[in-house]
Amino acid sequence: xxxxxxxxxxxxxxxxxxxxxxxxxxxxxxxxxxxxxxxxxxxxxxxxxxxxxxxxxxxxxxxxxxxxxxxxxxxxxxxxxxxxxxxxxxxxxxxxxxxxxxxxxxxxxxxxxxxxxxxxxxxxxxxxxxxxxxxxxxxxxxxxxxxxxxxxxxxxxxxxxxxxxxxxxxxxxxxxxxxxxxxxxxxxxxxxxxxxxxxxxxxxxxxxxxxxxxxxxxxxxxxxxxxxxxxxxxxxxxxxxxxxxxxxxxxxxxxxxxxxxxxxxxxxxxxxxxxxxxxxxxxxxxxxxxxxxxxxxxxxxxxxxxxxxxxxxxxxxxxxxxxxxxxxxxxxxxxxxxxxxxxxxxxxxxxxxxxxxxxxxxxxxxxxxxxxxxxxxxxxxxxxxxxxxxxxxxxxxxxxxxxxxxxxxxxxxxxxxxxxxxxxxxx
Amino acid sequence: xxxxxxxxxxxxxxxxxxxxxxxxxxxxxxxxxxxxxxxxxxxxxxxxxxxxxxxxxxxxxxxxxxxxxxxxxxxxxxxxxxxxxxxxxxxxxxxxxxxxxxxxxxxxxxxxxxxxxxxxxxxxxxxxxxxxxxxxxxxxxxxxxxxxxxxxxxxxxxxxxxxxxxxxxxxxxxxxxxxxxxxxxxxxxxxxxxxxxxxxxxxxxxxxxxxxxxxxxxxxxxxxxxxxxxxxxxxxxxxxxxxxxxxxxxxxxxxxxxxxxxxxxxxxxxxxxxxxxxxxxxxxxxxxxxxxxxxxxxxxxxxxxxxxx
Numbered sequence: 082x083x084x085x086x087x088x089x090x091x092x093x094x095x096x097x098x099x100x101x102x103x104x105x106x107x108x109x110x111x112x113x114x115x116x117x118x119x120x121x122x123x124x125x126x127x128x129x130x131x132x133x134x135x136x137x138x139x140x141x142x143x144x145x146x147x148x149x150x151x152x153x154x155x156x157x158x159x160x161x162x163x164x165x166x167x168x169x170x171x172x173x174x175x176x177x178x179x180x181x182x183x184x185x186x187x188x189x190x191x192x193x194x195x196x197x198x199x200x201x202x203x204x205x206x207x208x209x210x211x212x213x214x215x216x217x218x219x220x221x222x223x224x225x226x227x228x229x230x231x232x233x234x235x236x237x238x239x240x241x242x243x244x245x246x247x248x249x250x251x252x253x254x255x256x257x258x259x260x261x262x263x264x265x266x267x268x269x270x271x272x273x274x275x276x277x278x279x280x281x282x283x284x285x286x287x288x289x290x291x292x293x294x295x296x297x298x299x300x301x302x303x304x305x306x307x308x309x310x311x312x313x314x315x316x317x318x319x320x321x322x323x324x325x326x327x328x329x330x331x332x333x334x335x336x337x338x339x340x341x342x343x344x345x346x347x348x349x350x351x352x353x354x355x356x357x358x359x360x361x362x363x364x365x366x367x368x369x370x371x372x373x374x375x376x377x378x379x380x381x382x383x384x385x386x387x388x389x390x391x392x393x394x395x396x397x398x399x400x401x402x403x404x405x406x407x408x409x410x411x412x413x414x415x416x417x418x419x420x421x422x423x424x425x426x427x428x429x430x431x432x433x434x435x436x437x438x439x440x441x442x443x444x445x446x447x448x449x450x451x452x453x454x455x456x457x458x459x460x461x462x463x464x465x466x467x468x469x470x471x472x473x474x475x476x477x478x479x480x481x482x483x484x485x486x487x488x489x490x491x492x493x494x495x496x497x498x499x500x501x502x503x504x505x506x507x508x
Numbered sequence: 509x510x511x512x513x514x515x516x517x518x519x520x521x522x523x524x525x526x527x528x529x530x531x532x533x534x535x536x537x538x539x540x541x542x543x544x545x546x547x548x549x550x551x552x553x554x555x556x557x558x559x560x561x562x563x564x565x566x567x568x569x570x571x572x573x574x575x576x577x578x579x580x581x582x583x584x585x586x587x588x589x590x591x592x593x594x595x596x597x598x599x600x601x602x603x604x605x606x607x608x609x610x611x612x613x614x615x616x617x618x619x620x621x622x623x624x625x626x627x628x629x630x631x632x633x634x635x636x637x638x639x640x641x642x643x644x645x646x647x648x649x650x651x652x653x654x655x656x657x658x659x660x661x662x663x664x665x666x667x668x669x670x671x672x673x674x675x676x677x678x679x680x681x682x683x684x685x686x687x688x689x690x691x692x693x694x695x696x697x698x699x700x701x702x703x704x705x706x707x708x709x710x711x712x713x714x715x716x717x718x719x720x721x722x723x724x725x726x727x728x729x730x731x732x733x734x735x736x737x738x739x740x741x742x743x744x745x746x747x748x749x750x751x752x753x754x755x756x757x758x759x760x761x762x763x764x765x766x767x768x769x770x771x772x773x774x775x776x777x778x779x780x781x782x783x784x785x786x787x788x789x790x791x792x793x794x795x796x797x798x799x800x801x802x803x804x805x806x807x808x809x810x811x812x813x814x815x816x817x
Contacts, residue, residue, distance in 0.1 A: 281707040282522070284622045284643030284682055355624030399599055400621035402642065 084108050084118055085502060090463065094137055094344050095436035096443075096452035105135050107459040110502035114455050130463055133496065136435045137453050138170025138201075138460025141411065142260075142442040143235075143314055143338060143386035146172075146203070149190065150179025155391035155480045157191070160411070161199035162478035165506035167411040168495025170460035171450045173442075176213065177236040183208035183219035186228040186325040187347075192228055200505040201498070202450065202460070205508025206231045209248045218248055225255040230446045233260035235314060236361075238296055240266055246303050253309035255355040258445055260312045263296035263321070264362070273402050275348040275363045283352065285402065288363050289415070290318035297321045301328040301335050310334040312445060315388050317343045317362040319372035326381040336445060337376070338384040341410060341417035346485065354401045357485040360390070361406035371452065377437075378428040384445070385437045387414040391481030409479050412472075413486045419466055419493030431466055463497040469495055478506075516815040517629040517636045518808050520645035521686040529687055533655050535807035542579060543802060543803070552810050553582035553614075559607055560586040562618040562639070565599070567640050568798070569649070569776060573616045576805035582614070582813070604628050614813050617641070635812040644675045648808055649773050650683030652801040654691065656730055657792055659800065660769055665692030670722045671700040672754060673732030673781055674743075676705060680732060680773045685711055698722050699754055702743040719754050723763040729791075730755055730771040731781045747780055756782045761789065769793050 085107040092103045106113040118125070146160040152316065155163075157174070164172045176182045182191060183251050195203035207224035211217045213234045221232055232252055238261060239245045245261075252259050269292035274280045276287025297313050302322060304311040314338040316322065328335045342360060347367050350358040358364060376382040380452025397404050415438070422428045431435075443451030450460055472489045474482045498506040513531060521529065542550055558577040562570050570586065577584045587607075604615065614635040617625045622642035629636040640646040649794075657664055669688050675681045675697050688695050695713040697704045704715055716722050723729065734750060744750055751757070756770070761783070764770075770782070770791040778784040787794060 276707075278707060278710050281705065282682070282711065284641075284645070284677075284679060286643075354626055395599070398601060400619070400627060401623045402621045 083124065085128060085460065086118065087128045087130045087135050087463070090133045090135035092135045092453065093432055093435050094453040095368060095432055096137070096440040097454055099453070100394065100432055105453065105461065107461070107499070107502045110459050112453050112455050112457045112459050113289070113353055128497070132465070134464040134466060136462045136464055137439040137451050138493070138498070138500065139168050139415065139438040139462050140171040140442045140448065140451055141169045141386050141389070141438070142173040142384065142446060144172040144174055144389045144411065145177065146174040146393065146406070147391055148178065148194065149187070153393050157194050157203060158198040159478060159480040160389070160391070161195070161201045161203055162506070163409070163411040164201045165275045165498045165500070166459060166478045168415045168462040168464065168498055169201060169411060170462065170480040170498060170500045171204065171448065173204050175204050175235040175445065176206055176208045176233065181208050181212050182224070182229070183211050183213070185223045188224060188229055201500050204230045204448070206233050206235070207233065209234045209259065210244065212237060213237045215241060215244065218244070218251065220469045221248065221251050221257070221420070222255045225257050229257060231258045231260050232450060233262070235260060235262045236366060238262050238264045238266070242299055242303070245299070246307065249303050249307040249309050249311060253307055258310040258312055260314055261296065261300055261413045262314050263293045263300065263316070265292045265295040267449045268292035268295060273359060273363065274351050277348060277366050279348045279351055285351070290320055290365065290369065293318050293362055294320035294324060297324050301325070301333055304335045305333045308334065310336065310445065312384070313337040315340045315343065315362060315386070317365045317373070318369050322372045322376035322381055326376065326379070329381060336384065338386045339373055339377060339382045340388045341414050341421070342408060342485065344370055344421055345417050350485065355485070356397045356399070356401055356404035357408055357483055359401060359404050359406055360388070374426055374428050377422060378478070383437060383441045385418055385434070387411050391479055392483045394482060397483050400495040407483070408480050409477070409484050412477050412479060413484060413489070413491070415464070416472070416491035417486070423466065424492050437475065440481060459499060459502040461499040462495050463495070465496045466493045468492070468494055468496065513811040513815065517625070517811055518647050519625050519636070519638050521630060521647050521650050521683045521690070522645065524690070526690045529654065529690060530653070532651055532804065532807050532811065533658060536655055536803040538640055539806040539810070540800065540803035542806070543799070545772065548674060549579050551581045553577065556582045556613040556813055557611065557787040558582045558584050558614040558616065558809065559612045560616050561607070562582060562587065563589045563624070564618050564620045564640070565589070566618050566640070569618065572801045573639060573805055576809055579802070580806055580809055582809070600624060600628065602633060604632055608634055614809060619713050634680055635815065637808060638813060640679050642679065643682070644679050645683045646679040647683050648801065648805050649680050650687045651805040651808070652797055653684055653685050653730060653771055653773070655800045655804050656771065656797050657769065659796070659808050660793060661727065664688065667727040668694045668696065668725055670696045670698050670726040671730045671732065672719065672737040672756070673734055674703045675708065675732070676697055676703045677735070678732050684730060685713055689713070691707055696726070700744045700750070703736060713788070720760065720763060723760060726768055727765065728769045728771060729756065731734050732773065733775065733783045734777060751780060755780065756786050758783050758785050761786045761791070764791060771797060774798070
């Protein structure tokens with residue numbers, strides 16, 4: 082089937098400032114002008130998108146696919162299916178696998194594997210430091226040549242500011258942005274939950290907000306010093322938002338992302354020691370949630386992501402302080418963001434939400450994705466922003482089930498995901 | 509007494525009502541009598557199996573539970589972390605399910621992780637009694653503290669209780685705070701600002717860093733063990749400075765009200781949080797606490813063991 086016409090949808094393409102009821106044509110896997118659909122012999126697939134939003138395929142730049150090394154949690158294949166089911170056509174996979182992609186051959190393996198089994202575009206991020214140890218630089222130039230879209234030690238954070246500085250300087254030369262999980266190890270210690278009322282009440286080791294903010298501050302200084310983008314991953318605190326707002330106003334190349342759970346939940350959720358509420362950084366206070374929402378509203382936080390972190394049930398079903406951090410998120414992400422940011426808190430409109438999930442990450446990572454410009458690869462997500470649905474982990478495509486949102490009633494979700502002109506998932 | 513006991517588990521005092529706490533203390537009254545008889549045994553838990561499951565080392569709490577269970581005629585086995593499969597990588601859940609498959613009725617769990625007893629209680633039909641979980645709760649210790657205060661002072665409401673020392677890392681402190689507040693006491697936490705963070709005020713207690721101002725007003729002073737300075741290096745400058753600012757020295761003891769009770773969950777560091785003379789002095793009810801611990805634990809095992817049956 083060469084040609085697809087998506088009819089009567091609300092086409093929203095923030096990169097081109099387009100928002101109109103229109104038909105969207107796809108010819109040979111690319112977005113096409115209507116005038117290109119001429120061939121009466123061609124087999125045309127028609128998709129009725131009345132009442133739906135037709136958006137550029139969504140991008141999630143913070144996903145853990147666990148392969149190679151931990152395929153009992155997730156594989157590139159199952160993680161890609163989860164992405165498709167969540168409306169994502171491009172995902173960036175983080176380097177905390179085994180082996181760590183701190184070398185070209187592991188990157189090549191991931192790309193090869195993705196090309197063969199993944200139904201969405203899977204783009205690897207490489208490591209900043211060898212074995213994510215924070216001590217010696219990985220061969221960042223070779224990683225860039227091998228096709229990484231960013232470097233990060235995600236899950237780890239380089240503590241030595243000098244090494245981080247050299248990494249950013251070097252990354253500037255080869256043109257890859259640096260993503261950072263912001264955690265000061267000495268301040269955070271063995272903290273597992275937000276340091277505050279609930280950590281005090283429950284006697285769980287606290288993870289203070291200052292442990293994130295100290296590194297956000299460091300990253301602002303280094304982004305300024307090196308004149309190169311540093312992107313702060315999954316930000317959670319009032320202070321991080323304030324620091325970022327001030328730095329961005331001065332034009333520093335610093336950006337930040339937000340995960341759904343950090344605005345959907347507070348640290349109050351940990352009171353029954355359910356490890357599906359254990360993530361890193363941890364759930365914060367209501368004040369922090371409000372600050373994140375304001376940061377999203379005023380553009381300080383420019384990218385939305387999931388930090389999809391699959392773990393097997395037997396790994397999560399242990400004592401709270403020894404359980405691994407993280408929850409899966411690809412299949413609840415869009416629903417939660419629409420429900421929370423549009424419906425519940427009315428912080429942004431659907432156009433901005435799509436922008437934060439498409440062209441914002443695409444620009445940062447210099448991806449050939451995130452728009453519906455004629456000629457672009459036909460990655461398209463159809464969204465029903467008013468569809469009411471109930472989260473059921475049993476229906477997830479992910480190989481894992483570690484979600485705190487099971488049973489949540491949400492409004493809004495992706496109903497069809499198209500990659501390169503081909504429908505890869507449909508509700 | 510209209511309160512009826514309905515819980516199979518005792519996980520902490522935060523979840524209990526004042527009525528439930530009083531019901532345990534009243535039940536302990538009856539069992540305290542048993543300890544003074546020539547035949548110190550009652551048949552309440554005959555035929556039941558109790559597992560003393562101590563993943564974190566403890567001598568006095570384990571022994572107290574063991575003796576309490578034996579006096580209730582239960583069969584008791586003791587498992588410590590070093591001989592359990594946990595050291596071979598088996599999960600807590602699997603270990604417990606294996607033990608349950610042997611038809612154990614009551615688990616007494618001591619564990620280094622906050623929430624571990626709740627984790628087991630949610631998954632097992634057997635009773636789970638928290639014998640201390642991380643820095644979270646140590647409910648039977650707080651119950652025996654409450655019992656001792658009530659025994660000596662008849663009622664707890666209106667008393668001013670000072671808890672002194674390492675509050676941040678103390679499960680004894682948390683359980684005492686919850687229990688004392690529910691029973692109407694006024695609670696002041698005393699210690700260095702690093703070990704008594706301000707966040708505790710939100711629990712409904714007062715905080716002081718000046719022990720000399722608190723001692724003259726206190727009806728009860730509960731001293732917590734100060735860990736060796738090596739373990740808590742960054743929390744205070746050293747034992748010498750701790751004693752200078754917070755130690756209950758002989759001199760400071762002169763500030764105490766005549767009827768003030770001195771308590772300590774043990775083991776005592778003589779010369780650190782408390783001077784030897786004070787620990788053995790007239791104010792001290794430290795050994796009463798140990799005796800009462802037995803009665804309180806008998807009450808808890810009897811009540812919870814009766815529910816899981």
